[in-house]
Amino acid sequence: MKRKHIILLHVAFWLLLILNHSVPSFLRNTYFSLKDQPKDLLLFIKYFTIELGFYSITALCFYANYWLVAPQLFVKKNYWKALLYTILITISLIVWRYMVEFGFFKPVIGFDNYRGGEVTFKYYTTNIIFYYFPAYFIYGLMYFFAESWYRDRHRQQELEKERAGAELAFLRSQINPHFLFNSINDIYSLTYQKSEQAPEALLKLSEILRYMLRESNDELMSLKSEVTYLQNVIELQRISAKGDAHINFRVNGQIGEQQIPPLLFIAFVENAFKHGVINDPAHPIIIELDVFNNELLFRVANQKLGGEKDRTGGIGLQNVRRRLELTYPGEHQLTISDTAGRYTIDLSLQLI
Structure with missing residues (x-):
């Protein structure tokens, strides 16, 4: 105040x-x-x-x-x-x-x-000491103590808010270069092969970057915009795979102007593309997003590639875990199932 x-x-x-x-x-x-x-x-x-x-x-x-x-x-x-x-x-x-x-x-x-x-002076002194001091002297001390406590608590909350905001910005900045690096590599491969899909892939990347650079700087974005962003990412992946990408992307429920942190799902999707089997029609990558009564359910499931997993692949997942903790404390549930042949991520949260 x-x-x-x-x-x-x-x-x-x-x-x-x-x-x-x-x-x-x-x-x-x-x-x-x-x-x-x-x-x-x-x-x-x-x-x-x-x-x-x-x-x-x-x-x-x-x-x-x-x-x-x-x-x-x-x-x-x-x-x-x-x-x-x-x-x-x-x-x-x-x-x-x-x-x-x-x-x-x-x-x-x-x-x-x-x-x-x-x-008499004695009356004045005793009246001041025994009438005013027991009440308003103590009230002054109590008010100072209460005000100091409130001011310190408010300052601490502001510091925590600033710290959380800075951390979120840092985590988001880690996501963008990672995705950009992978996408450019894919488009470079198409260009090197002189694929006719290279211009379309470049256009998709342009739309993705426009969202990441202009709109995702906000703390919250509409769920509709985030879904469009995911669709572009998936289409870019299909183009890069020359039609050999088997991805089932399904959206259910009322998807509109509900607010959600931008770039929240991309780490899960990228993880499936990078470490999952993408060219097996019998085991497609499953990406599902359901919205019911302001509750969002998001699932990504994929068959795992053989061989040792790239150790750098977990950075994005660590970041999204931290973002969820900061943005939805106590209001989300993230479950990861990592079996011998399949990797599944289930996320539920309350929409804002």
């Missing part, structure tokens, strides 16, 4: 507190010194001014402890200085109250809080 808004809230609080006491007092005309005066606007102004004067003592007690004593107690741990400030505040309150009552109330408004009786 901005500082000016906090100041306005404080002013409004004290104003309401003063009105809460001055209005009933005016309606009942409770002060002895003002009993004989007519109940008009001038009398209300006097009642309001009296309450304003008394609450100025209260506010002095509250804010002096908030600004002077509390920082020494809770931040600097300088207890002797806190004690010194407490003594000075007590003396200031006594002097200020005397000035308000006998320097303004009595000569200007005609209000005598003691009905002509004498007021």
